[in-house]
Structures are given as C-alpha cells and as structure tokens.
Amino acid sequence: MTTASSPSRSQATLVAGVDTSTQSVKVVVRDADTGAWVREGRASHPDGTEVDPTAWWDAFVEACSDGLLEGVESISVAGQQHGMVALDEAGEVVRPALLWNDTRSADDATELVEELGGPGAWADAVGSVPLAAFTVSKVRWMARNEPANAARTSQIMLPHDYLTWLLADRPEVATTDRGDASGTGYWSPRDGEYRRDILERALGHDVELPRVAGPREVVAEVGAAARAQLGISGSSPVLIGPGTGDNMGAAFALGIGAGDVVVSLGTSGTAFAGSDAPTSDASGLVAGFADASGAFLPLVCTLNAARILTSTAELLGVDMDDFAALAISAEPGAEGLVMLPYFDGERTPNLPNARGSLHGISRTNLSPANLARAAVEGMLGGLADAVDALVEVGVAPRRVLVVGGAASNPAVVEVASRLVDVPVEIPPAGEYVADGAARQAAWVLRGGEPPSWTDVRPGETVVREPRPEPRVREQYRQAREALYS
Numbered sequence: 001m002t003t004a005s006s007p008s009r010s011q012a013t014l015v016a017g018v019d020t021s022t023q024s025v026k027v028v029v030r031d032a033d034t035g036a037w038v039r040e041g042r043a044s045h046p047d048g049t050e051v052d053p054t055a056w057w058d059a060f061v062e063a064c065s066d067g068l069l070e071g072v073e074s075i076s077v078a079g080q081q082h083g084m085v086a087l088d089e090a091g092e093v094v095r096p097a098l099l100w101n102d103t104r105s106a107d108d109a110t111e112l113v114e115e116l117g118g119p120g121a122w123a124d125a126v127g128s129v130p131l132a133a134f135t136v137s138k139v140r141w142m143a144r145n146e147p148a149n150a151a152r153t154s155q156i157m158l159p160h161d162y163l164t165w166l167l168a169d170r171p172e173v174a175t176t177d178r179g180d181a182s183g184t185g186y187w188s189p190r191d192g193e194y195r196r197d198i199l200e201r202a203l204g205h206d207v208e209l210p211r212v213a214g215p216r217e218v219v220a221e222v223g224a225a226a227r228a229q230l231g232i233s234g235s236s237p238v239l240i241g242p243g244t245g246d247n248m249g250a251a252f253a254l255g256i257g258a259g260d261v262v263v264s265l266g267t268s269g270t271a272f273a274g275s276d277a278p279t280s281d282a283s284g285l286v287a288g289f290a291d292a293s294g295a296f297l298p299l300v301c302t303l304n305a306a307r308i309l310t311s312t313a314e315l316l317g318v319d320m321d322d323f324a325a326l327a328i329s330a331e332p333g334a335e336g337l338v339m340l341p342y343f344d345g346e347r348t349p350n351l352p353n354a355r356g357s358l359h360g361i362s363r364t365n366l367s368p369a370n371l372a373r374a375a376v377e378g379m380l381g382g383l384a385d386a387v388d389a390l391v392e393v394g395v396a397p398r399r400v401l402v403v404g405g406a407a408s409n410p411a412v413v414e415v416a417s418r419l420v421d422v423p424v425e426i427p428p429a430g431e432y433v434a435d436g437a438a439r440q441a442a443w444v445l446r447g448g449e450p451p452s453w454t455d456v457r458p459g460e461t462v463v464r465e466p467r468p469e470p471r472v473r474e475q476y477r478q479a480r481e482a483l484y485s
Contacts, residue, residue: 012031012032012033012036012038013031013032013033013073013445014029014030014031014032014038014071014072014073015029015030015031015032015072015073015074015075015076015438015441015442015445016028016029016030016068016069016072016074016075016076016437016438016441017030017075017076017078017249017431017433017434017435017436017437017438017439017440017441018060018075018076018077018078018079018163018243018434018437019078019079019246019249019431019433019434019437020045020056020059020060020077020078020079020080020159020160020163021045021079021080021246021266021267021433022045022080022099022100022101022266022267022268023044023045023047023267024042024043024044024045024059025042025043025045025056025059025060025063026040026041026042026063026431026433026434027040027041027042027060027063027064027068027069027434028040028431028434028435028437028438029068029069029072029438030435030438030442030453030456032073032074032441032442032445032446032451033442033446033451034453034454035435035438035439035442035451035453035454035456036456037456037457039068040068040431040434041063041064041065041066041068042063043059043060043062043063044059045059048099049098049099049101049102049103050095050096050097050098050099050102051096051097051099052093052096052097053083053085053093053096053097053159053162054093056159056162056163057162057163057166060163060230061229061230064230064231065231066231067231068231069230069231069232069238070231070232070233072232072238073236073237073238073239073445074238074239074240074241074441074442074444074445075167075222075238075239075240075241075437075441076240076241076242076243076244076437076438076440076441076444077160077163077164077167077243077437078160078243078244078245078246078248078249078433078434078436078437078440079158079159079160079163079180079243079245079246080099080100080159080160080245080246081100081133081158081180081183081245081246081247082099082100082133082134082135082138082158082183082184083097083098083099083100083135083158083159084097084098084135084138084139084142084156084158085097085156085157085158085159085161085162086142086149086153086155086156087153087154087155087156087157088152088153088154088155089154091155091170094149094152094153095142095146095149097159097162098138098141098142100133100268101133101267101268101303101344102132102138103132103133103303103344103345103352103353104132104141105132105137105138105140105141106131106132106137106345106352106353108132108137108138108140108141108144108202109130109131109132109134109136109137109140111140112130112136112137112140112185112201112202113129113130115201116198116201118282119282119283119284120282122185122282123280123281123282123284123288124280125188125195125198126182126185126186126187126188126189126195126198126288127182127188127189127190127278127279127280127287127288127289128182128183128185128280128281128284128286128287128288128289129281129282129283129284130185131284131347131348131350131352132345132347132352133301133303133347134183134184134185135156135158135183135184135185135186136184136185136186136198136199136202137185137202139156139199139202139203140202140203142203143202143203143204150203150204151204151205153203153207154207154208155174155207155208155209156199156207156208156209157174157176157210158176158180158181158183158184158210158245160176160180160243160244160245161174161175161176161180161210161243162174163243164176164219164220164240164242164243165210166226167220167222167223167226167240168219168220168221168222168223168226168240169223169224169225169226170223171220173208173210173211174208174210174211175210175211175212175213175219175220175242176209176210176211176212176213176242176243177212177213177215177242177243177244177245177248177292178192178212178215178290178291178292178294179244179245179247179248179289179290179291179292179297180243180244180245180248181194181210181212181290182287182288182289182290183245183287183289185198186198186199186202187212189278189288189289189290189296190278190280190288192212194209194212196209213242214242214294215242215292215293215294215440215443216241216440216443216444216447216450217241217242217444218239218240218241218444219240219241219242220239220240221237221238221239221240222237222238222240239441239444239445240444241437241440241441241443241444242440242444243437243440244291244292244436244437244440245289245292246433247264247270247272247289247297247299248289248290248291248292248297248436249292249432249433249434249435249436249437249440250262250264250403250432250433250436251272251274251291251292251297251436252291252292252293252436252439252440252450253430253432253433253435253436253439253456254401254403254427254432254436255450255452256273256274256401257274258274258276258396259273259395259396259397259398259399260273260274260397260398260399260401261273261387261390261395261397261399261400261401262400262401262402262403263380263383263386263387263400263401263402263403263416264305264402264403264404264432265305265306265379265383265402265403265404265405265406265407265412266305266306266404266405266406267305267306267307268301268302268303268304268305268347269301269302269303269304269305269379269382269383269386270299270300270301270302270386271299271300271383271386271387271389271390272289272297272298272299272300272390273297273298273390273395273397274291274295274296274297275295275296275297275298275394275395276295276296277296278290278296279296279298279393279394280393281298281389281392281393283389283392284350285300285348285349285386285389285392286298286299286300286389286390286392286393287299287300287301288393292436292440293450298390298393298395300348300383300386300387300389300390301347301348301386302346302347302348302382302383302386303342303344303345303346303347304341304342304343304344304346304356304379304382305379305383305404305406306379306404306405306406307343307344308339308341308343308356308375308378308379309323309375309376309379309406309409311343312371312372312375313372315371316368316371316372318368320409323372323409323411324372324409324410324411326368326369326372326373327369327372327373327375327376327411327414327415328410328411328414329369330367330369330370330372330373331373332373332377332415332418332469332471332472333377333469333471333472333475334365334369334370334371334373334374334377335362335364335365335370336360336362336365336475337358337359337360337361337365337366337370337371337373337374338358338359338360338374338377338378338475338476338478338479339356339357339358339359339371339374339375339377339378340354340356340357340358340359340378340476340479340480340483341356341375341378341379341382342354342355342356342357343355343356346382348382348386348389349480349484351484354484357479357483358371358374359479359482359483360475360479372411373411373415376409376411376412376415377415377419377472377476378476379406380412380415380416380419381419381472381473381476382476384419384420384473385476387400387420397420397422398422399422399423399424399425400416400420400422400423400424400425401425401426401427402416402424402425402426403426403427403432404432407426407429408426408429412426413426413462413464414464416464417464417465417466417467418466418467418468418469418472419468419469419472419473420466420468421466421468422466423463423464423465423466424463424464424466425461425462425463425464426461426462426463426464427457427461428457428458428459428460428461429457429459430456430457435456435457439451439453
C-alpha cells in the first residue's frame with residue numbers, strides 16, 4: 001500500500017473515488033468543489049482470472065488505512081466490468097468471481113447467441129452481442145459446469161456492486177448503475193430494464209439482481225461495520241453513490257463530448273466514445289453500453305494491452321525506458337515485422353483461444369528495435385481497428401485521447417499518431433477511473449449538474465498531429481487475415 005497526503009485542507013469538503021480494478025484498488029480523495037487532489041491510497045489484488053471477491057474488500061480496507069477516508073462526506077466505487085459475483089441466500093460467496101478476462105465461457109457465449117436468434121437479435125435486445133467476457137456467458141458456464149453452484153446462487157452482482165454493498169453493510173437490496181449493468185448481457189440500455197428472460201435462459205432460474213440507480217442518486221450511507229473497518233470516525237454520514245464500470249468512470253472523469261474517442265491502455269485495451277443515443281452492432285465488435293451520466297458509451301474492448309509491452313521488454317531484457325527508445329529508433333512498420341498480440345486470447349476480434357504470433361520474420365528485420373516497435377504497433381493496431389468500428393456505428397472522431405498506464409510510454413505517442421488521421425492527445429497521467437468515481441461522489445453530494453473540475457491533474461496534455469502510415473495498418477490487416485481469415 002502507498003498513501004500520500006497534500007497540505008492540510010481543513011475547509012475543503014472531501015469526496016472519495018474508488019477504482020477496484022483487475023490488478024489493484026486505488027482510492028483518491030478530492031475536494032468536492034474544485035476536484036483538487038488531497039490524498040490517495042492503493043493495495044494489490046490477487047492475480048488470476050477468478051478471484052474470491054472478499055479479497056477486493058480486504059484490499060480496499062488496506063488501501064484506506066492511516067485515516068485515508070477521514071472527513072470524506074461522499075464516496076463512489078467504479079470497478080472492472082463483467083465479473084460474475086454469485087451469492088447464496090445468506091449473502092455468502094458461492095464460488096470465486098469469474099473476471100472479464102476469463103475466456104472459459106467462449107463456447108457458452110456462442111451457444112447463447114444462437115439460442116436467442118443470432119447476433120442481430122442480441123444487439124436489438126441488449127445493445128451488445130455477448131462474448132466470453134460478458135457476465136451472461138459466465139452465468140451459463142456456471143450453470144453448465146457447476147450445477148450445484150448454479151442452484152445455490154440466489155443473487156448475482158458485479159464487482160463494483162459487491163464493494164458498494166459491503167460499504168452499506170450488506171443491505172437487503174443491492175444497487176448498481178446503468179453503465180455497469182449494460183455490460184452484463186441481460187440489461188437493455190435502450191429500454192432501461194433487465195431482460196430477466198435472458199438471465200433465466202443462461203442460469204436456469206431467476207435470481208435477485210441489483211436495483212439500477214440513477215446517475216447521481218444517493219443509494220445508501222456507509223454502514224457502522226464498514227466505518228469501523230475503514231477507520232472512519234465520528235457520526236457524520238458518508239453518502240454512497242451508485243458507482244459505475246471502469247470505462248464509464250474514466251469517461252466521466254475526462255468529461256468526453258461528441259467527437260471525443262478515448263483509447264485506454266491498461267490490462268485490457270478499450271476504445272470508447274460518448275453518444276446521445278443507444279447503439280447496437282450486430283457484428284459484435286462494438287458493445288452498446290450506457291455511461292455514468294445518463295447517456296451512452298459505445299465501446300470496443302481488447303484483452304491485450306499494456307502487458308504486451310511489459311512482456312516484450314522482459315523478453316528483451318530492458319526496462320521500459322530502454323524499450324521505448326528501441327521502439328522509437330525503428331522505422332514505422334518495423335521492416336515488415338508484425339506482431340499479433342493475442343497473448344491471452346482475444347475479445348475483439350472474437351478469438352478467445354488465439355495466442356500471440358510474429359509475422360514477416362526475416363534475417364534482416366529480427367532485431368530488438370523492430371521487435372519492440374512491432375509490439376507497440378501490434379497493441380495499437382487492434383485499437384486503431386476499434387476506432388474504425390466506432391466510426392461504423394456513427395461516431396465521428398475529432399480527436400483521440402490516450403489514457404492508462406501505457407499512455408506515458410513515449411513510443412505509444414509516436415506510434416498512435418501514425419495509425420489514425422485525427423490529432424492524438426495524451427492527458428496528464430492520473431487515476432482516471434477513481435477520479436470519475438470521485439466526480440460522481442461530488443455530484444451525489446452537491447446535486448444539480450455534474451461538477452466542472454479544473455484543478456484535477458497537474459501537467460500538460462501532449463498533442464501530436466496525425467502522421468498516418470497506411471502501410472503499418474495494412475501489414476497488420478494482412479497478418480491477421482492470413483492467420484484468422
């Protein structure tokens with residue numbers, strides 16, 4: 001755990017935002033009125049694609065030690081999407097949560113798509129075509145492979161719902177938000193309702209589901225037991241907001257508008273854009289999600305992002321600074337060396353059983369510099385395709401904002417500007433998911449319109465004008481189609 005603190009802000013009204021992600025939990029405390037940073041904490045999560053969800057609460061408590069939440073008046077939780085948290089009638093965990101990056105339910109997703117009448121029927125019903133990542137596919141996997149666990153399950157939550165529920169001392173009715181609910185595969189962004197018929201089809205029986213709260217609704221107060229564990233003293237109430245999914249949290253922190261496309265480079269890679277109307281894509285490339293503000297968030301997700309760079313750097317025996325220097329020293333296109341970065345299978349395109357591969361290897365191009373360049377171009381090549389898919393559902397990009405852990409790598413800036421034909425912006429590094437949750441907490445506390453925060457992240461936004469290199473995209477396309485036609 002690491003915790004830092006700014007100088008005393010005794011007059012400030014404080015709010016907290018939580019990012020319970022795949023690898024760790026981050027908690028950011030900010031000034032409700034200005035967004036100014038006050039302090040933060042973090043702790044690690046267990047590795048793997050299935051995790052006991054109680055570990056997330058333990059990590060959250062660890063991150064909040066040393067009085068991190070003291071004086072906070074409102075809190076919201078944003079979290080990794082899609083994870084299946086199955087609980088029994090007593091509210092106890094039935095089995096470890098299956099996370100978004102667990103691909104064992106790929107065949108179940110295919111079966112569900114066929115059973116409902118094909119991709120078009122799913123896009124019409126819930127705005128998205130389920131893949132292995134979606135909660136509904138994991139529910140079917142449990143029903144098929146663990147019937148005793150399925151029969152015992154009486155309630156299903158998402159990761160952020162579970163943490164919110166524990167914050168409120170396990171109330172009788174859990175809550176979620178429309179953004180995270182839209183990633184289950186059994187909630188319709190267009191209709192604003194659960195499709196319980198789809199859930200029953202997947203599980204075999206109905207269960208309790210979290211109530212879908214409004215974007216700035218107070219869903220509960222932090223309970224007495226949670227206050228004791230989190231070190232919150234006094235008797236002043238701490239309000240709980242509805243929270244949201246991680247991508248929705250980042251979008252809310254960035255305040256994206258029409259024409260803004262965000263590419264987020266974390267454990268997974270995502271490309272998403274704001275939309276005033278729900279979208280549906282029968283191809284399955286674009287998920288028609290809702291957002292955290294009351295609008296919509298068409299999104300494309302890849303399983304493989306930042307870890308591609310770290311894995312390749314480890315192979316080359318260099319640190320990330322030297323890795324970036326190697327990649328930048330190589331020519332665009334890496335002399336024909338192409339990496340398809342499907343190290344953990346892939347979600348978009350839907351290739352759950354694929355693995356990474358190198359193409360176009362010759363005696364002259366297999367160098368450390370070209371391998372580093374191919375890794376960056378491979379990671380971003382899939383996300384450039386994702387931006388194209390957003391265009392197909394009506395998004396008209398005017399700029400691309402690149403955020404996430406890998407965004408600070410200088411090679412990412414260099415390569416991204418060569419793969420798209422609009423300006424690329426790299427905002428200052430920050431915990432955008434937690435910041436979005438904190439902004440929601442301030443909205444919950446103050447009401448009215450969402451707060452306009454200007455004093456949020458120090459540093460300058462790097463802007464790079466587009467310098468498209470069509471041959472880089474073409475090499476990537478040819479390699480992908482040659483292997484996965």
